[in-house]
Amino acid sequence: MIKRILFLLVFTLQFVSLQASIVVLNGLTHIYKVENGQIYKGKVTLQNTGNASQSVKIFLQDFSYQSDGTIYYTAPHTNEKSNTGWIKLNTNLINLKAKEKTDVYFEIAMPDKITLPGSYWSVIIVEPVDDIKPSNNSPGVNITSVVRYAIQVITNYDTENVKPSxxxxxxxxxxxxxxxxxxxxxxxxxxxxxxxxxxxxxxxxxxxxxxxxxxxxxxxxxxxxxxxxxxxxxxxxxxxxxxxxxxxxxxxxxxxxxxxxxxxxx
CATH class of the missing domain: 2.60.40.2360 (Intracellular proteinase inhibitor BsuPI)
Structure with missing residues (x-):
């Protein structure tokens, strides 16, 4: 009985040690001072600190929050101050091997004309997912979410004389x-x-x-x-x-x- 318990304990520890862990290395807020018609480049640096490979989804969402702790993640273009239409990611899905580090690049292409000075923003969602596995119940594949980060991308246009209220x-x-x-x-x-x-x-x-x-x-x-x-x-x-x-x-x-x-x- 004791041997079975010890075997189960060792197996559990080995299972935990194999888990992947994705971290963002270069900050969760990226701020750009922008001008009409210009292109700006950025990157999100990710690392898998775990001992197993990990698939990661990367996509854009709109984002807001209130003082009661409520946080809203919504589809792109639902916020009137959204900049999701200006941002293009170089990929939407990557796979990081154990201990591997990589950069996900994005480009901000500013429109030729913006009428209202101020801040425009969205978030890049970094969402580790389980390995893609065939579904037994339906055609195609299933992806099960694990945890996710939201990296703010804030573009400040002509804000030198704009003050917060x-x-x-x-x-x-x-x-x-x-x-x-x-x-x-x-x-x-x-x-x-x-x-x-x-x-x-x-x-x-x-x-x-x-x-x-x-x-x-x-x-x-x-x-x-x-x-x-x-x-x-x-x-x-x-x-x-x-x-x-x-x-x-x-x-x-x-x-x-x-x-x-x-x-x-x-």
């Missing part, structure tokens, strides 16, 4: 375990991609004394999307406070909001 959607204090955080929903109502950071300055409501300044990590924000910026305020004692929330992008464009804040002892 950030709006605060919500402010919530939440507690998980011993950590208390403030979650700030921020939307970008402008026409250009930006990468803001949310900051909060907290003041004692009774004395007016400044308690501290706390910041989120910067996050990219596409036009007509929103995200939740989380700030750790675990050091703040339960009490009632006044606060100033400031969202600042990489070009120092700032948007502020005054709020009353209550940190409860629970």
């Amino acid at each position: 950030l709006k605060f959607e919500s402010v919530k204090v939440e507690k998980e375990g011993n950590q208390r955080s403030i979650k700030i929903g921020v939307s970008n109502n402008g026409n250009v991609y930006c990468k803001p950071t949310a900051n909060i300055e907290i003041y004692n409501r009774k004395t007016g004394d400044k308690v501290g300044t706390f910041s989120s990590f910067p996050m990219g924000l596409l036009p007509n999307t929103s995200k939740s910026f989380n700030i750790d305020i675990s050091k703040i004692l339960p009490d009632k406070y006044n606060a100033v929330i400031i969202a600042t992008d990489e070009d120092e464009n700032a948007f502020a909001l005054n709020v009353e804040l209550e940190v409860k002892n629970d």
Whole structure:
């Protein structure tokens, strides 16, 4: 019985070690400053870090998200700011051997005329799939999805004088375990991609004394999307406070909001 258990354990470990694992080596956001009628080239560098070969599908989709965590992947051209019509991939299916690395190339051919300055975008989906196997139930082949990456391709056209328009959607204090955080929903109502950071300055409501300044990590924000910026305020004692929330992008464009804040002892 013990020998059978040991054999099963060894077999399981061997099976796991043979699994493929696809990673993207050169980032999940590619940004281009573009002009009418020009052609731009890019690439996505992939590697199979596993010990088995892996087939990978590559295709374009439109993409958006909201601060409640909802993410939308939709067919090309469903977003009015989509650039999928300008992008051409050099392949839609590759096979990577164990430990192999390769580049998937794409070309951005800009139209001769764009009327509205701003950011246009889509995502290149990189989706590892199971080996193509004959189907027993229907003619042809079946492809079973495993996991996938979404690489943003953002084209900024004539954006030098275009500024983001950030709006605060919500402010919530939440507690998980011993950590208390403030979650700030921020939307970008402008026409250009930006990468803001949310900051909060907290003041004692009774004395007016400044308690501290706390910041989120910067996050990219596409036009007509929103995200939740989380700030750790675990050091703040339960009490009632006044606060100033400031969202600042990489070009120092700032948007502020005054709020009353209550940190409860629970």
